[in-house]
Amino acid sequence: MSEFILEMHNISKSFAGVQALKDVSIRCRPGQVYGLVGENGAGKSTLMKILAGAYKADSGEIIYKGQLREQATAGEIIESGISIIYQELALVPEMSVAENIFLGREPRRALGVLNLKELHQRAAALLKRLGITPNTRMPISELTVAQRQLVEIAKALSQDADLIVMDEPSAILAGNELDQLFQIIESLVEQGVAIIYISHRLEEVFRIADEVTVLKDGELVDTRPIEQLDRAMLVEMMVGRPLDEIFPQTQHEQGELVLVAEDISTDTILTSASLELYAGEILGIAGMVGSGRTELARALFGADPLTGGRIRLVGVDGATWSNPAQAIQSGLVLVPEDRKAHGLFTALSVRINVTIPILRRLTRFGIVRGAEEEAVVERARERLSIVMASADQETQYLSGGNQQKVVLAKWLETDPTVVILDEPTRGVDVGAKFEIYKLMRQLNDRGIAIVMISSELPEVIGMSDRILVMNDGRIVGEVGQDEATEAGIIALATMSNSEANGQ
């Protein structure tokens, strides 16, 4: 057996005439962490789906544990010791944490009866290794996205994998969860497991990877040991040009008060939150995953009905809303965290995705004017440089960054006064991230107020004029841009946490 556990040679794959991968080769040794980076659409996910058996390569070969791998089912591939944790988590929402972890491999007693006690014990033990102790009987649908991610990792651990692929595991993890993840990775590596780690956060790649492979436009740029790279080189390899400025700055005065929320609560964790929002500013919302940030965004947008408090737009008489349709009419929009579940019609065309909120405006005498519809899509494509084959293309075939741009484009067309962005750069590569930041500044310049939720503290600090810190469903503090530090924000969030625990 060779020193490599996995060798993928000259893999090529195209979809409907678009070359997604061209002659890409990678090799992995046991006990090493491989960073796989590249912009959206570079082919990282496609390569991993070929490894997982979800796609069949047009050409090339895969040698796993010294043997040429023939066509195999996803089940056989998992059996052979390859675990893949996808960006879109593959869990059954209505089944419990433990049932999901052992789905298809449930411990049994005689006669095939499930051993539920052992099921939950083993699940709890696995989760303990990850440093968390959730209720293993809780249905997945009740968990936050970050908690689901940890369940996926527990599932991979339970499969005794020799090779684990993590597709953007950190995109939805915050602070201490991330540290846990790295500890887990380190202990797996000590046990001889090979890890392929896909991430847009280069700091992480530098922190844990032994070797980095860069893909661009479906082609291999290079594979190098991490010691031979620095951040600037890596970025340049990814985007093909040097990137100087990450957070574009603008000078502006605080604008007029546009929105006031007073003591709002919903049927979720969100409790008695109050905030004021001014024209042309970015209000950052920081806090751990599960602290109620998404719930705050949904409450502002009318997606969850209020159980207390009120929200009003200043200067617009009687502008209240109790559902998203009314919120949109009042000038609020929400770019949700979970793009596929809440932001995008994945099976429908780019055209309908972009025009859906403004169809009524495009309608005259009951007829949607096709020419205007096309013009809107064309404008969106230009404004946000969306890469797509045609307006008819289903959005599921776009890369993550382009999907996010479609969601943004859809809302910009409504001419909003308040834009709520929930994790706007999640799963988005460095280049597209910068474009999104620039776009946010452009919106500010037009006087649009932005509420931005993000798990990436540098992003929150770099972009926000003011930062609200949330914990346990409450807003626990406000920090101005000048005084904001990562340590300070984390302290604010965790302090209230320990207070709560102490009571």
Next chain:
Amino acid sequence: MNLTARFMSGLTPSQRLFLRRHGPVFAVYGFILILFLIGATQSERFMSVRNLTNVARQSAFLGIVALGQMLVILTAGIDLSVGSLVKLSILVSALAMNGEPANLGMAILLTLGLGLLVGLIHGFLVNEVKIAPFIVTLASLGILRGVSLSISTSPVGSASRDFIMFYVQKIGPIPVIALMFVVLLILTALLLRYTAFGKYLYAIGGNVEVARLSGVPVKRVRYGVYALCSITASITGLLWLSRMGVGDPAIGDGIELQTITAVIIGGTSLFGGRGTVIGTLGGVLLLVVMANLLVMLGVNQFVQGLIQGIIIVAAVALYKQEGD
């Protein structure tokens, strides 16, 4: 396979997309063509004007309800009650008309109003009580059927004379009923393509939560779509009255499954968000022409059911091939 690949590679991406998405619909029409060829060569009566007129009328009887059914299925819903509503509609209209030309307008309005009411009730239960469409309309299937059969188990009422004539009326060689179907086909296609309502149907079927968060008036659209579907059933009840001349309670059974079959063969996804009028027309024609041809060829009617089942599986298998 190699040939297909080579053919596909000669096309532009958007042509390829079109073919991949609509290829199976072409296959359905190809199959209808084959049925016609078999009919023309194997049966003396199949291509007769009389028979083709019949086929056109039968297509309208199935097709009008199938259009309503398709709209509902596009939203990822379903309407199992259409057959029972056709039955109730023929009874109500026959009793209301009672052979009197003077009652004609009132009877038609009453019947269409009945359809509207039933549809709005479906919409209410789906929207406000949040019961799954399958369950709402399954209950409705039973209730409407029960109401019908408690009105009468034998033919009642009668159509007025001029209303009976409606069934046989033609413009040129084409039955008026078939023309009516064609008009409704075109209207539905325009509705789907050029109105916000039509696009909202796809949006709701595509992902109802995304639709809601995008400001789509989900409830209103659902009220509308169930009302439209039920009205197509009421219209079909009226057409049956015109054909039978009396309120025959035997009419209507199984129409729900026939329409769902036609819609599926036409390529509409049962999970919503995908489907075309031209596909549904293909599904309707395929079912009607095949049933007609099998009768012409003297094939046992139990075998018809068998063949229909095989076609459903074959059609859906074909649609599954798209995408990869």
